[in-house]
Amino acid sequence: QVYLIQSGGGLVQAGSSLRLSCAASGGTFRNYAMGWFRQAPGKEREFVSAISWSGGSTYIADAVKGRFTISRTGAPNTVTLQMNNLTPEDTAVYYCAAVFTRSSIPIRESTEYDLWGQGTQVTVSS
Secondary structure (H helix, E strand, O other): OOEEEEEOOEEEEOOOOEEEEEEEEOOOOOOEEEEEEEEOOOOOOEEEEEEOOOOOOEEEOHHHOOOEEEEOOOOOOEEEEEEOOOOHHHOEEEEEEEEEOOOOOOOOOHHHOOEEOOOEEEEEEO
């Protein structure tokens, strides 16, 4: 059984950067499509970014395009979300998600994921 362990996040000022990580525990991310979602207080969970199991394809939400980057290079079994030029509107709890798939297409729908991390708070002050 693969578990997702998130790290990163915190309180920063507007314009700062943060990196979120999502690591697989108890297995490997091989053949797992990965995604990042966020949920602000009083709002529904929204898609942020997704990456295919191979890392060859990515999707990024318009709200964060040009500022956020998803990657699965680097540490083995780890997916990162690099967040630059943060704004107060980025304040939310961020969740990573995973699903085993043979498709090379990233997945944007939260309902298609069956593994979720514990959530990480990101707070951006103005």
